Amino acid sequence: MIEVELKGYANDEIFERVRREFTLVRKEYHEDTYYQHPCRDFSKTDEALRIRLRRFNGHFEAFMTYKGPKLNEESKTREEIEVPLTDPDEHARILEKLGFLEVLTVHKVREKYYVEKGVVITLDEVEDLGKFIEIEALVEEGEEIEGKVKYLKSILERLGVREFERRSYLELILERAGHGEAGRTLRDS
Template sequence: MIEVELKGYANEEIFERVREKFEFLRKEIHEDTYYQHPCRDFSKTDEALRVRIKRFNGHFEAFLTYKGPKLDEFSKTRKEIEVPIEDPDKYEEILKELGFKEVLTVRKVREKYFVKKGIIITLDEIEELGKFVEIEAMAQEEEDIDKLVNSLKKILKEIGIKKFERKSYLELLLER
C-alpha cells in the first residue's frame, strides 16, 4: 500500500473548522521513537523506521513501521509497511542489539476525524513544534497518487490551510 499524506501548518481557528465539519473518531497520544540503520543513513535515503505507541480510551497499541522514500514532489506520499507489536520494549531491545541507534522520540496529541470513505484528517499538536493538520488516504497503485494528492490538497485548502509542509515531524524537530 502507498500512504498518500499531506500536512499543513494550523492554528486553533483551523482546528475548530475541522471539528465542526468532520466526524470525530477519537483522541490519541502518540510516542514515535525513530531509529537510524547501522549501515544506511536514513536521512540520505529518505527512509524512516519507528516504533509508535498509541494511547487512547485507556488502551494502547504499538506498531513497528518502515516508511520508504517520498514518491512525489509535493506530498509526503511513500510506501509504508506497518506491523502491530505486542511488546514495544522488546522490539526496541532487538533493534538496539542489531545496531540500530535511537534518533529521537516525537510526542504528539492527535485528534482523528472521518472525512469520507478512505480519507482521515488529523489535528496534531506536536511537542516543541505546534499545531498541524494532516490528511491521508491509501493508494493501490502509483498511478493513483497525483489524483489523490490533488483531492486531499483541495480539502486542506477548504479548511484554510495556506502553508503546506513536506518534511516529517522528525525532520522538523531535528532542524531545530
C-alpha cells in the first residue's frame, strides 16, 4: 500500500474546526522510536524504520514500521510496511544486536478523526514541537497519487491550514536541537 499523507502546522482554531466537523475515532498516545541502519544512510535513501508504542482507551499496541522514500514533491506520500509486535522491547533488542542505532523517541498525543471512507485526519500535539494536522489515505500501487494529494490538500486548506510541512517530526526535533543535517537522518510520519 501507498500512504498518501499531508501535514500542516495547526493552532487551536484549526483543532476546534476539525473537532466540530468530523467524528472522533479515538485519542492516542504515541512513542515513536526511530532507528538508523548500520550500513545504509537513511538520510540519503529517504527511508525510516521505527517502533511505535500506541496507547488508547486502556489498550496497548506496538508496531514496527518501514517507510520508503517519498514519492511526491508536495506531500509525504510513500510506501509503508507495518507489522504488529507482541514484545517491542525484544524487537528493539534484536535491532540493536544487528547494529541498528536508536536515534530518538518522538512523543505525541494524537486525535484521530473519520473524514470519509479511506480518509483520516489526525490532530497531533508533539512534545517540543507544538500542534500539527495530518490527513492521509491509503491507495493501491499505481493509483493516481497526484489527484489524491490535491484532494487532501483542499480539505486541509478549507480547515485553515496555510503552511505545510514535508519534514518528519524526527527531523524537526533534531533540527531544533541544533543537529542540522542530522535532522535528515530519518524520515517520519
